[in-house]
Amino acid sequence: MTSSETPKGSGTPRGPERWRTVEEALARVRIFESDYTAAHRDASRRRIADQLVELRWMQDLATPASGAARPAWPPLLLHERAAQDLRALCQRVIHDEDAVGRLARFAASRDPGGALTFACLLLLADREEGARFWLQFAAGAGQVTGALGLYLLHLRRGEWRDARHWASQIPALEREPCQYTPVAHEVVDTAQAPGGVAVYIDLADCGAAVPEAAVKDAMQDVDVELLEDLGGVPQPSPELAHQLEGLVAACR
Incomplete structure (x- = not known):
């Protein structure tokens, strides 16, 4: 089962989940247990948090000021x-x-x-x-x-x-x-x-x-x-x- 699928009858819709906050996204992060240490896990979480914050910031830059028309710049x-x-x-x-x-x-x-x-x-x-x-x-x-x-x-x-x-x-x-x-x-x-x-x-x-x-x-x-x-x-x-x-x- 891929990460975008859910079991039948679970009541959760298929497709990628949408997270409203960085904390929600980090709470759903899964790390496979093997040779990873606690330091590896912390570094991975920090990287993911930085990337999510950066994406949020980029989206904010593309959002117009209050009352202005949305620009055509993705x-x-x-x-x-x-x-x-x-x-x-x-x-x-x-x-x-x-x-x-x-x-x-x-x-x-x-x-x-x-x-x-x-x-x-x-x-x-x-x-x-x-x-x-x-x-x-x-x-x-x-x-x-x-x-x-x-x-x-x-x-x-x-x-x-x-x-x-x-x-x-x-x-x-x-x-x-x-x-x-x-x-x-x-x-x-x-x-x-x-x-x-x-x-x-x-x-x-x-x-x-x-x-x-x-x-x-x-x-x-x-x-x-x-x-x-x-x-x-x-x-x-x-x-x-x-x-x-x-x-x-x-x-x-």
């Missing part, structure tokens, strides 16, 4: 959705009216908001590792939009635990002073998502997008500085802010 396509949202986030950031000035200050004095703008340019130019470094710099300096970018970046990569970590950082960063938030967002408390939050980002159309081929051309001359224990980290040039101003103006 959980298996969440990485594609995150990739598109990350690109849209970057376009919104570089179109912000303060982006050029902040990027200029970043080249001179490492303004955290400018680090966010620079990271978005790197992402649009497909220079992901450098972008991740500067998103972490921005988030570490208290910029919540840097955490939003890292949340989407790790979702796109399928790195659920890292995405969950940055989602959980967003409420704390919202309370930091001197916020620069070029992209509106909402964090919703929910007991169903690990970290207790689900993130909704306003990615309404910002107008004509800056062509990514043009961004790549502008980023060709970006210097890469070798930092101890970090490897090569892209550095902005003083001219990059003027190039960004020209790219955005050409789209208007």
Whole structure:
């Protein structure tokens, strides 16, 4: 008899059982007795619990906010959705009216908001590792939009635990002073998502997008500085802010 069948007359319907909680699922787990120790059993239960929680979290990410229409993104396509949202986030950031000035200050004095703008340019130019470094710099300096970018970046990569970590950082960063938030967002408390939050980002159309081929051309001359224990980290040039101003103006 397979695990999906039940004896006749048992009164239990055939087919896979549906569990409402992780505890119910774990209570039905069966482990064959052989050479397994108590430590093996505990490790197996922890793995199953992690996988079930992760699945619940993915389903929560695919659930719209209250009153919104259900999106056509099944959980298996969440990485594609995150990739598109990350690109849209970057376009919104570089179109912000303060982006050029902040990027200029970043080249001179490492303004955290400018680090966010620079990271978005790197992402649009497909220079992901450098972008991740500067998103972490921005988030570490208290910029919540840097955490939003890292949340989407790790979702796109399928790195659920890292995405969950940055989602959980967003409420704390919202309370930091001197916020620069070029992209509106909402964090919703929910007991169903690990970290207790689900993130909704306003990615309404910002107008004509800056062509990514043009961004790549502008980023060709970006210097890469070798930092101890970090490897090569892209550095902005003083001219990059003027190039960004020209790219955005050409789209208007």
